[in-house]
Amino acid sequence: MTELLTSAQMRTIEQAAIASGKVTGLELMERAGQGVVEAVFEEWPELAQSSHKAVVLCGPGNNGGDGFVIARLLRQRGWAVEVFLYGDPAKLPPDAKVNYERWGAGGGHVHRDWETIYKAEQALRLHMLGASITVDALFGTGLTRPLGTLHNELWHAFDLDTGPIHRLVSVDLPSGLCGDSGRLLGMEKFAVQSEAKGVAPSALAATLTVTFHCRKVGHVLAQGPIMCGKVVTKDIGLSSGPKLPSVVTILPKGCVFDVQAPFSGCIAKGTGHKYTHGHALILSGLSGKTGAARLAARAALRVGAGLVTLGTPHEAVTEVSAQITAIMLTEIDAPEILTRVLSDKRLNALCIGPGFGVERAGEFLPHVLAAKRATVLDADALAALAESETGFADLHENCVLTPHAGEFKRLFPDIAAKLAEPPTKGPAYSKVDATREAAKRAGCTVLFKGPDTVIASPNGRCSINAAVYERAAPWLATAGSGDVLAGLITGLMARGFAPHHAAETAAWLHVEAARSFGPGLIAEDLPEELPKVFRALGA
Numbered sequence: 204m205t206e207l208l209t210s211a212q213m214r215t216i217e218q219a220a221i222a223s224g225k226v227t228g229l230e231l232m233e234r235a236g237q238g239v240v241e242a243v244f245e246e247w248p249e250l251a252q253s254s255h256k257a258v259v260l261c262g263p264g265n266n267g268g269d270g271f272v273i274a275r276l277l278r279q280r281g282w283a284v285e286v287f288l289y290g291d292p293a294k295l296p297p298d299a300k301v302n303y304e305r306w307g308a309g310g311g312h313v314h315r316d317w318e319t320i321y322k323a324e325q326a327l328r329l330h331m332l333g334a335s336i337t338v339d340a341l342f343g344t345g346l347t348r349p350l351g352t353l354h355n356e357l358w359h360a361f362d363l364d365t366g367p368i369h370r371l372v373s374v375d376l377p378s379g380l381c382g383d384s385g386r387l388l389g390m391e392k393f394a395v396q397s398e399a400k401g402v403a404p405s406a407l408a409a410t411l412t413v414t415f416h417c418r419k420v421g422h423v424l425a426q427g428p429i430m431c432g433k434v435v436t437k438d439i440g441l442s443s444g445p446k447l448p449s450v451v452t453i454l455p456k457g458c459v460f461d462v463q464a465p466f467s468g469c470i471a472k473g474t475g476h477k478y479t480h481g482h483a484l485i486l487s488g489l490s491g492k493t494g495a496a497r498l499a500a501r502a503a504l505r506v507g508a509g510l511v512t513l514g515t516p517h518e519a520v521t522e523v524s525a526q527i528t529a530i531m532l533t534e535i536d537a538p539e540i541l542t543r544v545l546s547d548k549r550l551n552a553l554c555i556g557p558g559f560g561v562e563r564a565g566e567f568l569p570h571v572l573a574a575k576r577a578t579v580l581d582a583d584a585l586a587a588l589a590e591s592e593t594g595f596a597d598l599h600e601n602c603v604l605t606p607h608a609g610e611f612k613r614l615f616p617d618i619a620a621k622l623a624e625p626p627t628k629g630p631a632y633s634k635v636d637a638t639r640e641a642a643k644r645a646g647c648t649v650l651f652k653g654p655d656t657v658i659a660s661p662n663g664r665c666s667i668n669a670a671v672y673e674r675a676a677p678w679l680a681t682a683g684s685g686d687v688l689a690g691l692i693t694g695l696m697a698r699g700f701a702p703h704h705a706a707e708t709a710a711w712l713h714v715e716a717a718r719s720f721g722p723g724l725i726a727e728d729l730p731e732e733l734p735k736v737f738r739a740l741g742a
């Protein structure tokens with residue numbers, strides 16, 4: 204599944220399935236519990252060989268209901284299971300209550316004196332610390348507020364100063380994590396301090412998270428990946444749910460093939476001559492600053508633009524021409540010359556920003572935007588845009604802005620401030636919300652960089668390129684890597700990819716190239732790695 208759901212969207216799907224009469228809430232809960240148990244044995248096959256001890260922490264809602272199912276299924280396999288309920292059994296929602304009662308009817312005991320868990324008898328504490336797995340079924344998609352004192356109690360109960368909970372299995376979402384934003388409600392300060400100390404950002408940072416139907420947006424954004432450990436998605440029979448508007452997608456491998464480009468059906472080139480594949484113009488900085496534009500140009504050429512030209516100021520011509528071969532060069536000293544160069548309509552995509560200089564970018568920007576080409580605004584061009592008097596008025600739908608967090612803050616200070624506010628209630632404002640709002644305001648595609656890169660367009664389309672979990676590529680945090688990304692987007696737009704799709708494809712290839720190369724990567728390696736990535740894709 205490439206869809207990422209918010210908690211509200213997941214509820215809509217569940218409710219529609221229940222309302223259709225095809226399934227009951229109780230059946231869904233049973234399948235959810237079974238899914239978790241299955242995932243546990245898939246992750247740790249040795250646990251399936253004999254009986255073990257488990258601790259199950261249940262909350263006051265249906266997430267807790269899943270917990271009671273898990274406890275029952277493990278006990279049926281001969282496990283010794285200790286169940287703790289945070290909440291009043293009389294107030295459990297109906298399905299959770301049924302499973303609470305089933306657990307009790309089978310002879311299961313429920314510890315309820317939650318506030319004093321950490322003062323619990325030594326024997327019980329040792330049991331908790333000695334469990335083979337601990338299941339976090341406290342809160343899932345229904346989390347609406349911070350964990351408060353519960354977090355401290357858990358921290359002490361599990362003696363977490365000495366290390367994290369052993370094999371903590373989270374049901375749906377690690378409790379405390381907002382499913383829409385990947386942020387820890389009321390705990391961001393604690394999480395940041397903990398990360399600095401090299402310890403878990405929360406008592407409930409999981410080893411394994413088992414979610415249902417689809418991953419939630421919060422699994423991949425912000426603190427989601429560090430909180431979830433590993434995410435496994437289990438089918439609970441909701442596959443033919445209703446089609447929902449505004450769903451966020453996570454970029455799959457297939458994103459580079461699913462192209463509505465006029466000239467090619469996929470990332471591989473079809474027939475045609477070099478002009479069929481477009482001509483990208485990358486504007487270069489002054490002498491001593493031309494490396495960034497050369498990196499972008501190389502990336503544009505490698506990603507398949509038919510021709511790439513570096514628009515170079517007179518004083519940098521020697522420096523640039525000494526270092527290029529297939530890439531062409533044209534002298535562009537002043538904005539008026541750019542306008543003249545662009546009278547050649549075959550130049551169909553433009554990139555301005557890498558190494559360009561903020562002041563120069565301010566002078567060129569009106570001419571760049573007036574040309575109405577497919578345009579990437581990166582780095583210094585974004586700083587110039589933030590300072591420009593006309594603001595976003597001249598941007599058009601064929602522009603792509605590629606800010607990192609600092610640039611985003613300069614361009615959209617109020618949106619960035621909203622995102623920086625510590626979240627106190629769920630669902631919290633997310634990077635998806637922020638990027639969508641920014642795209643709407645700018646009137647063009649915005650690619651907000653990070654390990655959780657979010658790409659949004661004014662029509663509401665939104666995708667995440669998550670370089671996390673098995674796609675983590677920490678080597679991408681290297682000088683010049685952003686210039687390569689700008690070049691990739693420009694090259695793809697020269698080939699006829701629509702802005703949003705060019706941004707998606709470029710972001711995906713950028714991470715794939717980094718992963719293919721591995722540690723030791725420098726920005727120059729990224730374009731050179733692309734042929735290998737294309738071959739692996741069968742392009």
Ligand SMILES: NC(=O)C1=CN([C@@H]2O[C@H](COP(=O)(O)OP(=O)(O)OC[C@H]3O[C@@H](n4cnc5c(N)ncnc54)[C@H](O)[C@@H]3O)[C@@H](O)[C@H]2O)[C@@H](O)CC1
Binds near residue numbers: 262264344348415
């Ligand atoms: N029938 C269904 O709808 C299904 C639900 N499923 C499970 O149910 C979960 C959602 O259940 P719910 O909507 O009941 O939500 P949760 O179980 O996540 O929690 C909701 C309850 O917790 C309370 N609460 C929220 N934040 C709190 C906090 N910080 N401190 C104390 N109390 C807090 C709420 O007032 C509410 O009583 C999913 O994550 C999933 O695990 C699965 O069983 C699949 C089927």
Ligand SMILES: [K+]
Binds near residue numbers: 339376
């Ligand atoms: K949970």
